[in-house]
Each structure stands twice: as structure tokens, then as C-alpha cells.
Amino acid sequence: MIKPLLLPVETYLVPSLPEVWFGVVMFALTMYVVLDGFDFGIGMLYATRDDEADRETMLAAFGPIWDANEVWLIAFGTMTLAAFPDVYSRLLADNYLIALGFVLALLFRGLGPEMREQREDESWRRACDRSFVGGSVLAPFLFGVLAGSWVFSVGAISLPAILTGVGLVAVSAVTGAAFLAAKTGPALAGEMRDLGVLATLAYLGGVVVLLAVVIYTDAGNAAGTILSIPGIAIVGLSVVAGVSGIVLALRDRYRAWLGFALALPVLLSLLVALLLYPTIYPATGLTVSDAVVSPLALNLTTVLGFPVLVIVLWYFKFLYGVFSGPIEAEGYGA
Amino acid sequence: MQPATQLLDGALGVGTALDGTVLFLPVDLASRAQFGWTISVHILFAALSIGLAPFIIYFTWKDVRTGSERYARLRSFWLKVFAVGFVMGTVTGIPMSFQFGTNFPGFSALAGELIGGPLAFEAKMAFFLEAVFLGILLFGREKVSDRTYFLSSVLTGFGAWLSGFWILVVNAWMQTPQGYEMITRNGMEVAKLTDPIAAFFTPRMTWMYVHMINASVISVALLVGGVAAYIVWKKRDAKAWSTALKIAVLILIVAAPLQAVHGDAYGRHVEDTQPQKFAAMEGHYETGTADLHLFAIPTDFDAFMHPSDENLFAISLPRVGSFLASGGDFDAVVQGLDEYEQNPPVPLVFWSFRLMVGLGFLFIGLAFWGGYLVYRDRLTASSRYLKAMIAASPLGYAALLTGWYVTEIGRQPWVVQDVLKTGEAVSSTLTSAEATASLLAFVVIYIGLILAALYTLRWLIEGELDELGVEKSSNGHWYGPLPGVTSDD
Ligand code: HDD
Ligand code: HEM
Numbered sequence: 132m133i134k135p136l137l138l139p140v141e142t143y144l145v146p147s148l149p150e151v152w153f154g155v156v157m158f159a160l161t162m163y164v165v166l167d168g169f170d171f172g173i174g175m176l177y178a179t180r181d182d183e184a185d186r187e188t189m190l191a192a193f194g195p196i197w198d199a200n201e202v203w204l205i206a207f208g209t210m211t212l213a214a215f216p217d218v219y220s221r222l223l224a225d226n227y228l229i230a231l232g233f234v235l236a237l238l239f240r241g242l243g244p245e246m247r248e249q250r251e252d253e254s255w256r257r258a259c260d261r262s263f264v265g266g267s268v269l270a271p272f273l274f275g276v277l278a279g280s281w282v283f284s285v286g287a288i289s290l291p292a293i294l295t296g297v298g299l300v301a302v303s304a305v306t307g308a309a310f311l312a313a314k315t316g317p318a319l320a321g322e323m324r325d326l327g328v329l330a331t332l333a334y335l336g337g338v339v340v341l342l343a344v345v346i347y348t349d350a351g352n353a354a355g356t357i358l359s360i361p362g363i364a365i366v367g368l369s370v371v372a373g374v375s376g377i378v379l380a381l382r383d384r385y386r387a388w389l390g391f392a393l394a395l396p397v398l399l400s401l402l403v404a405l406l407l408y409p410t411i412y413p414a415t416g417l418t419v420s421d422a423v424v425s426p427l428a429l430n431l432t433t434v435l436g437f438p439v440l441v442i443v444l445w446y447f448k449f450l451y452g453v454f455s456g457p458i459e460a461e462g463y464g465a
Numbered sequence: 466m467q468p469a470t471q472l473l474d475g476a477l478g479v480g481t482a483l484d485g486t487v488l489f490l491p492v493d494l495a496s497r498a499q500f501g502w503t504i505s506v507h508i509l510f511a512a513l514s515i516g517l518a519p520f521i522i523y524f525t526w527k528d529v530r531t532g533s534e535r536y537a538r539l540r541s542f543w544l545k546v547f548a549v550g551f552v553m554g555t556v557t558g559i560p561m562s563f564q565f566g567t568n569f570p571g572f573s574a575l576a577g578e579l580i581g582g583p584l585a586f587e588a589k590m591a592f593f594l595e596a597v598f599l600g601i602l603l604f605g606r607e608k609v610s611d612r613t614y615f616l617s618s619v620l621t622g623f624g625a626w627l628s629g630f631w632i633l634v635v636n637a638w639m640q641t642p643q644g645y646e647m648i649t650r651n652g653m654e655v656a657k658l659t660d661p662i663a664a665f666f667t668p669r670m671t672w673m674y675v676h677m678i679n680a681s682v683i684s685v686a687l688l689v690g691g692v693a694a695y696i697v698w699k700k701r702d703a704k705a706w707s708t709a710l711k712i713a714v715l716i717l718i719v720a721a722p723l724q725a726v727h728g729d730a731y732g733r734h735v736e737d738t739q740p741q742k743f744a745a746m747e748g749h750y751e752t753g754t755a756d757l758h759l760f761a762i763p764t765d766f767d768a769f770m771h772p773s774d775e776n777l778f779a780i781s782l783p784r785v786g787s788f789l790a791s792g793g794d795f796d797a798v799v800q801g802l803d804e805y806e807q808n809p810p811v812p813l814v815f816w817s818f819r820l821m822v823g824l825g826f827l828f829i830g831l832a833f834w835g836g837y838l839v840y841r842d843r844l845t846a847s848s849r850y851l852k853a854m855i856a857a858s859p860l861g862y863a864a865l866l867t868g869w870y871v872t873e874i875g876r877q878p879w880v881v882q883d884v885l886k887t888g889e890a891v892s893s894t895l896t897s898a899e900a901t902a903s904l905l906a907f908v909v910i911y912i913g914l915i916l917a918a919l920y921t922l923r924w925l926i927e928g929e930l931d932e933l934g935v936e937k938s939s940n941g942h943w944y945g946p947l948p949g950v951t952s953d954d
């Protein structure tokens with residue numbers, strides 16, 4: 132047979148291509164958890180402000196970027212489907228109600244702010260606010276439950292899964308607070324700093340409880356991995372990042388705080404990757420090399436997909452560049 | 466979740482035999498209804514984006530280039546509509562891709578290698594592009610140069626058209642699958658990609674893309690035309706809106722006839738590739754020569770449910786069906802439904818097809834009528850035409866949906882033609898209680914969504930009328946005589 136598009140048909144472009152794709156999928160997951168994480172955080176912190184000007188400022192921060200951030204979820208999902216179709220179908224089919232609850236929460240989160248500005252009416256605005264805040268809390272919670280159920284393979288209605296959900300809510304609040312503190316005026320930033328510090332403490336506490344539960348019950352045989360050197364390193368770095376973030380926040384160094392805050396979800400995703408590998412669906416013991424699609428399909432997705440991914444990252448930078456200025460209630464300043 | 470539902474079944478005293486039929490829908494029925502319902506809603510917003518994209522690009526260009534107030538107004542109005550539609554498209558699109566896993570894991574696992582690539586390209590090439598540059602289009606007018614701003618509108622529109630391309634690669638493969646072979650992986654029969662070019666560019670692909678893009682353009686032209694006609698009705702000298710109405714008419718003059726000509730050829734292609742679907746579209750039960758029903762009315766309920774040659778009151782051209790299907794032979798044998806064990810629900814397919822085609826001809830009529838009025842320079846003076854355009858504004862969408870029902874329902878019992886039956890694609894771990902609950906949730910929430918979209922459109926129109934200085938009190942109905950016009954055409 133002729134080689135379609137000159138790609139190898141029976142061998143992977145490089146022998147470790149399946150592992151590379153495991154990395155790519157985890158990268159998309161990380162991007163999602165980090166970027167949409169601070170969107171969720173903005174939604175939660177929004178609930179703490181009554182002042183209309185503060186609320187408008189927060190919505191202005193959220194407006195231009197949330198949708199692009201959310202696309203990382205779709206990228207994560209579709210790349211999982213493209214590289215590991217069995218994992219995609221099992222993960223979602225086995226957690227049916229959680230998965231659909233999550234997308235519905237996302238629906239309300241996205242719709243609230245968009246619909247809010249269509250009408251001046253007071254009760255309409257309150258309904259839209261509820262949709263925004265409720266969705267912003269529920270979505271990371273359910274996504275965390277889904278991830279916990281995947282990694283620890285003890286089902287969605289279990290302590291480890293629920294604690295993972297709580298952890299994701301807390302870490303989203305941290306990054307949301309740091310993002311707002313770095314981008315708004317001093318008054319709002321001060322409030323965000325205090326809430327962000329509390330959220331950081333809650334997150335670190337939550338992680339400790341989660342790990343204790345997992346180690347005690349050895350859910351999904353995760354105890355060994357967590358107590359291994361990379362596991363301990365990730366947990367240790369999380370504590371360092373959290374504490375440094377608090378210190379910087381209290382000194383009002385918000386940009387630097389944002390950097391450390393964003394490290395937290397990155398480390399959390401790293402932990403997920405560490406706990407999964409070399410399996411990719413622990414509940415059935417499916418490994419990366421069992422689940423991966425055939426060479427030609429993966430080679431094609433690699434050759435066509437990688438350059439595009441690079442371009443996407445480039446214009447993401449452009450988007451964040453355009454909206455990098457401080458935020459005012461009327462929108463972004465210059 | 467399982468124990469809870471079993472508990473519920475037990476508590477309500479419903480045995481497993483009944484649990485599917487009485488209290489909850491069977492899993493496969495509920496999943497199919499849910500998928501059909503959610504995609505029907507999603508496609509309304511997707512088609513809005515695809516069809517509105519050229520309008521937005523044109524208005525933005527005119528606005529940036531000429532600084533004309535008229536186009537600034539149109540740009541800002543339709544950009545708001547686009548933004549709301551886009552958000553709705555996004556929030557309804559994500560459940561679509563999730564349902565491949567939650568409800569049809571058999572489909573994802575079997576076809577993942579074939580459909581995963583295009584879906585991932587869709588996300589990476591199209592969704593990111595659209596989302597990022599729409600952010601700039603909506604919030605960045607003062608922050609970027611005119612050039613970048615206009616470029617953002619082009620890239621946003623291009624993203625919408627590209628989304629349509631990749632998703633239709635998937636759907637076209639499901640109609641006419643090729644470029645794969647069946648293998649066993651982890652004990653499961655799955656499709657393995659063998660020829661990407663064949664798998665992406667299936668025979669159906671170009672047919673579907675052209676027909677769908679054109680359908681979206683027609684639907685949106687009717688919507689823009691309807692809104693413009695309404696505002697002109699209220700305010701005769703609203704310059705921007707008579708321009709919009711004229712643009713809509715001119716687009717329809719090209720797009721509507723094209724759709725019919727293209728659809729006719731498309732039908733022959735369906736006959737070649739999916740004879741069973743074609744037989745259902747034509748109500749052709751027995752193999753043999755086929756008549757063409759130009760126009761059909763069911764004489765009673767039975768004829769409605771079983772639309773075959775004998776029991777329709779129809780204007781039929783004897784054996785023209787054969788002629789068209791074969792491209793020139795009146796005696797050509799057309800396969801009938803009797804050759805298959807299991808058939809799609811014929812009435813749904815048959816009547817949906819007729820509705821689409823009927824509406825298609827209606828649009829051609831509207832387009833030429835409007836063209837004549839433009840020629841006579843009486844477009845905004847004809848009360849009858851304005852009324853017709855207002856009434857027709859949702860009909861493009863009706864044609865678009867019914868066309869998709871022909872495509873998707875006509876393919877049943879297959880989800881991938883001749884490869885995978887729909888029943889086999891459905892999740893085996895799903896319980897009927899879960900499936901019914903989620904279906905119910907989607908029905909309720911999506912009805913709310915559609916209402917929200919319609920109300921938003923209404924508020925935007927009211928806001929526009931306000932700005933044009935139309936008194937609230939004159940906000941009566943659009944169906945009397947045209948204000949200020951006494952004689953009609
Ligand atoms: C504004 C909407 C619209 C209008 C006016 C028409 N169509 Fe259409 N039609 C669609 C919108 C559509 C669509 C977007 O819903 C479909 C579904 C799949 C596709 O590619 O386009 C479709 C599918 C579709 C199919 C294929 C069904 C399949 O794939 O199994 C045929 C044979 C036709 N159409 C034929 C026609 C003819 C003869 C028309 C005459 C006027 C016509 N269409 C007008
Ligand atoms: C290209 C993307 C599409 C894919 C991958 C796809 C896939 C599917 C799948 C998996 C099903 C479920 C199995 C079944 O009942 O047939 C289905 C059914 C259905 N789809 Fe599509 N579809 C696509 C586009 C569309 C579009 C654009 C519509 C437009 C309205 C549509 C309408 C339906 C309907 C109504 C059903 C239910 C059919 C029935 O219950 O008999 N689909 N499709």
C-alpha cells in the first residue's frame with residue numbers, strides 16, 4: 132500500500148509516541164485546570180461582592196477570555212478521544228451523571244454573565260448572578276469528582292473523589308483571587324488578597340486530608356505512588372508554593388503571588404499524571420500502550436495537530452497581551 | 466449510582482421488565498431522544514454563527530473602511546446577536562461531545578480512531594480561533610488597530626466555517642464510511658484507520674458541506690431579512706435596515722435556487738450510496754420502478770403513518786423517480802424497503818423530506834419576489850412583502866432541521882452505515898433512570914435556553930426601535946396595514 136501522506140503506517144513516528152500523547156493530553160488538562168480555574172475563581176469571589184462596580188470589574192476580567200479558556204476542556208476531551216478512545220468512552224460512561232452535571236454547570240456558568248447584560252431588570256440580574264456563581268462552584272467540584280473517580284477508581288460517590296472535587300474548588304478560588312488582585316485597583320485587590328490567603332490555607336488543608344484518606348485506604352493503590360520520591364516532591368512543592376504565595380500576598384506583591392498561585396493547579400495536574408501512569412484507566416488496568424490508537428492514526432494527529440497547537444499557544448499569548456492591562460469596571464484599561 | 470436507582474425501582478415496586486416501559490424510558494430510546502434533541506438545539510446556534518459570519522465580516526469591513534453610521538449600527542446589532550448565539554453554541558456544543566462518551570461509548574470506542582482526529586482538529590483549529598478572536602471582536606475595538614479588528618472578524622468567521630467542516634467530516638464518514646478496516650483491540654471490534662485521505666474526504670463530504678453552509682446562509686438571510694422587515698415596518702426611513710433587507714434579498718436570490726439545484730443532485734448521490742434511506746425518503750416500499758411524488762397530502766392518519774403509493778393523495782410523475790435516481794432511465798429499478806430487515810421510521814423521513822423541499826421552493830419564490838421589488842425600487846413599500854418576510858424568518862431553520870432529520874433518522878438502524886447499529890452503540894452501564902433523568906434535564910434546560918435566546922433577540926429589537934425613536938405605544942402588531950402606506954402593490 133502507498134504510504135498515505137508519507138506517514139509510517141505500522142510504526143509510530145517515534146517509539147515513545149503513545150507516551151508523548153499521554154503527556155499532551157495531560158498538558159491540555161493542565162491548561163484547562165489552570166486557565167478555566169481562575170475563571171471559576173472569579174465566579175466564586177463574585178459572590179462575595181455586593182457592590183455593582185466591583186461586580187462589573189470582575190465581569191470585565193472574565194469576559195474576553197473565559198470562552199477561549201474553556202476550549203482547553205474540549206481540546207483535552209477530543210485529544211483523549213483521538214489518542215485513547217476507550218479511556219474517553221469509559222470515563223464518561225462510568226460517571227454518567229457526574230459528567231452531565233458538570234457540562235450543565237458549565238452551561239449555567241457561561242450563560243449567566245452573557246445574559247446579565249441584556250437587561251437592566253433587577254430580578255433578572257439576580258437570576259443571572261446565581262447562574263454564574265452556582266455554575267462556577269459546581270463545575271470545578273464535579274470536574275474534580277470526575278478526576279478523583281478516574282484516578283482513584285473507587286467510584287464517584289467516595290471520599291477521595293469528593294475531596295478531589297473540594298480541592299479543585301479551593302485551588303480555583305486561590306488562582307481567581309490572585310488573578311483579580313493582580314489586575315484590579317487597590318481596594319478590590321485587598322479584599323481578594325484576604326480571601327485568597329484563606330483559600331490557600333483551605334486548599335493545603337484539603338490536600339493533606341485527601342492524601343491521608345488515600346494513603347490510609349490505599350484507594351486505587353495510590354499510597355505507594357504518593358509516598359514515592361516524585362509524589363513527595365510534588366506535595367512538598369505545593370506546600371512551598373502555597374506558603375510563598377501567602378507571604379507575597381501579604382506583602383501586596385500580587386503579580387508574584389499570581390505566579391505561585393498558578394503553580395498550585397499545575398502541581399495538582401502533575402500529581403494526577405503521576406498517579407495514572409503507566410496505566411491510563413486504573414479501574415480496568417488499561418495501560419497507555421493498551422489504549423492507544425493504531426500508529427497511522429496517531430502519526431497523523433501528531434503531524435497535523437502539533438503545529439496547530441503551537442499556533443494556538445501563540446495567539447493565546449496575543450489574546451492575553453491585548454487584555455493585559457489593569458481592569459476597570461468599564462472594561463480593560465490601556 | 467446503581468444501588469440508588471435499584472432502590473428506587475424497588476421502592477416504587479416496578480419490576481425490571483416494566484421499568485423500561487412504564488416509569489423510565491429504555492436506555493437506547495432515551496439516549497437517542499436526548500442526542501437528537503440536544504443536537505437539534507445546538508445546530509440552531511451553530512448555523513446562526515456560520516450564516517451570520519459573512520454578514521459580520523461585511524458590516525465590519527464597511528464600518529472600518531467608510532466609518533458609515535449605517536454599517537456601524539448593523540455591525541453592532543448583529544455582533545450582539547452573534548455573541549449570544551456563540552455562547553449558546555458553546556454551552557450546547559460541549560454536551561454534544563460529552564454524549565459520545567456518556568451515551569454512545571460503543572460508538573466512541575469503535576470509531577474513535579476515525580472520528581477522534583477530526584474532532585480534535587476541530588477544537589484546535591476552529592474553536593480556539595473563533596473563541597480567541599471573538600474575544601477581541603467583542604471587547605477589543607479600542608485596543609487594537611482597525612486592521613487587526615477587521616482581521617479578527619475574518620478569523621472568527623473562518624473559525625465558524627472550519628468548525629462546520631470538521632464536524633461534517635465526522636458525520637459524512639458515518640454516512641459513507643471508508644478508509645478503515647475492522648480489527649480487534651483489547652477484545653473489542655474497532656475500526657482502524659488505513660487511509661486518512663479517503664476517511665476524511667468521503668463521497669458524502671463535499672455534498673454535505675456545500676448544502677449545510679448554504680442552508681445556514683439561507684436561514685440567517687431569512688432571519689436578518691425578517692428582523693429588518695419588522696424594523697422597517699415600524700420605522701419606514703430606517704436607512705440601515707432597508708439596506709439590510711436588500712442585502713438579505715440579494716443573498717437569497719443566489720443561495721435559494723442554488724440549494725434546490727444542489728439538493729436535487731445530492732438526492733441522486735444519496736440514492737447511490739444509501740439506497741435504503743432514499744427509499745424511505747420516497748416512500749418506496751417495493752423494489753421496482755419508482756414514481757416521483759411532487760406533492761403529497763395524506764388522506765387519513767393511516768396514510769400519514771404509512772406514506773406509500775396507494776394511500777396518498779399525490780401528484781406523482783409515474784416512473785420519474787426511476788428516471789431521476791438513475792439519471793435518465795424511466796425503467797430503472799429502485800430498491801424498495803422490502804429488501805431490508807429493519808427500516809427507519811418511514812413517515813418521519815418521508816414528511817421531513819417533503820417539508821424541506823417545499824420550504825426550499827417557498828424561499829425561491831420569496832427571493833424572486835423580493836428581487837422584482839428591488840428592481841422596481843419598491844422593496845420597503847410593499848406591505849405584503851414585509852409581512853411575508855417577517856413570517857418567513859424562522860422557516861429557514863425549519864428546513865435546516867427537517868433536512869437533518871432526513872439524514873440522521875433515514876440512516877437508522879445504523880449509526881455508522883452498515884458498520885454499527887445504533888442499539889450497539891449505546892452504553893451498557895447506563896440505567897434507564899439515569900438516562901431518563903438526564904433527558905428530562907436537557908429538555909427543560911434547553912427550552913429555557915431557546916426562550917432566553919428569543920427574548921434576547923426581542924430586547925435587542927426593542928432597544929433598536931427605541932434608539933430609532935419609535936414610540937413604545939406604536940409597538941402594536943406588525944400585521945395591520947403598513948403605517949403610512951395606503952395602497953399596496
Ligand atoms: C435552509 C435549509 C434547506 C433547504 C432550503 C433545502 N435543504 Fe436539503 N438539507 C438541509 C437543508 C436544506 C440540511 C442542512 O438540513 C441537510 C442535512 C444534511 C445536509 O448535508 O444538509 C439537507 C440534506 C438534504 C439531502 C440529503 C439527505 C441525506 O443526507 O440523506 C437531500 C437529498 C436534500 N437535502 C435535498 C434538498 C432539495 C431537493 C431541496 C430543494 C429545495 C433542499 N434540499 C432544500
Ligand atoms: C456531524 C456531526 C454528527 C454526528 C457525529 C452525529 C451522530 C449521531 C449519533 C451518534 C446519533 C445517535 C444514534 C442515533 O439514534 O442515530 C445521532 C442521532 C441523531 N442525530 Fe446525529 N450526528 C451529527 C449531526 C447531526 C445533526 C447536525 C443533526 C441535526 C439536527 C443530527 C440529528 C440527529 C438526530 C435527530 C438523531 C436521532 C435519530 C433517531 O432517534 O432515530 N445529527 N447522530
Ligand code: HEM
Nearest residue numbers: 510511514550551554555558559561562592625628629632
Ligand atoms: C455531534 C456533533 C457535534 C459536536 C460533538 C459538536 C461539538 C461542539 C462543541 C464542543 C462546541 C463548543 C466550541 C467552543 O467552545 O467554542 C461547538 C460549537 C460549534 N459547533 Fe458544534 N458540535 C456538533 C455538531 C455541529 C454541527 C453539525 C455543526 C455545523 C455544521 C456545528 C458547528 C459548530 C459551530 C459553528 C460552533 C461554534 C460555536 C458557535 O459558533 O455557535 N456543530 N460544537
